[in-house]
Amino acid sequence: MKLIDIINSRYSYRGYLDRNVEQEKIDYILECARLAPSAKNLQPWKIYIVKSKEMKERVCQAYARDWLKEAPIIAVFVGKKGSNWVRRDGEDYLMCDVTIITDYFVLAATEMGLGTCYIAAFDREKLKEALNLPENEEPFLMTPLGYPKKEARRERSRKPLPEIVEEV
Numbered sequence: 363m364k365l366i367d368i369i370n371s372r373y374s375y376r377g378y379l380d381r382n383v384e385q386e387k388i389d390y391i392l393e394c395a396r397l398a399p400s401a402k403n404l405q406p407w408k409i410y411i412v413k414s415k416e417m418k419e420r421v422c423q424a425y426a427r428d429w430l431k432e433a434p435i436i437a438v439f440v441g442k443k444g445s446n447w448v449r450r451d452g453e454d455y456l457m458c459d460v461t462i463i464t465d466y467f468v469l470a471a472t473e474m475g476l477g478t479c480y481i482a483a484f485d486r487e488k489l490k491e492a493l494n495l496p497e498n499e500e501p502f503l504m505t506p507l508g509y510p511k512k513e514a515r516r517e518r519s520r521k522p523l524p525e526i527v528e529e530v
Contacts, residue, residue, distance in 0.1 A: 375477035377511035378432040387474045394470035398463040401455040406446035410438040424489035433506030439464045440499040460502040477510030
């Protein structure tokens, strides 16, 4: 499958089947994510793969949606503060780096026929508490990972290139 086809088939699913994800697929997705670039190649990130029912319930307290609870896995992407690159003018690239590894994860999951949904509107403190994160780890994104319910897909649109690209 070409990358454009993977990108076109990626969707933020809000509904998951009651079906476990094969470990080989999880391993492949994590390997793809591991290869993501980061500023100065510092790789200031960590991925928490939440599978146990107890831990999923704790994590879902930070973002209480029934469709998130349906997913067999929740991946939480954290940045390791103090391990990342900061530009000379003080601009911090931690969120950018964590977003890149999340994108690689999501695209690999799509290639494997799995659904995901970027989630950033969670209660950060509740999520930190649920995962018992150390002080230097900051959660930026999370996503369910599982086989999507097809009816959970809605139409989406994208702006045409002339609205987002300007040659200078």
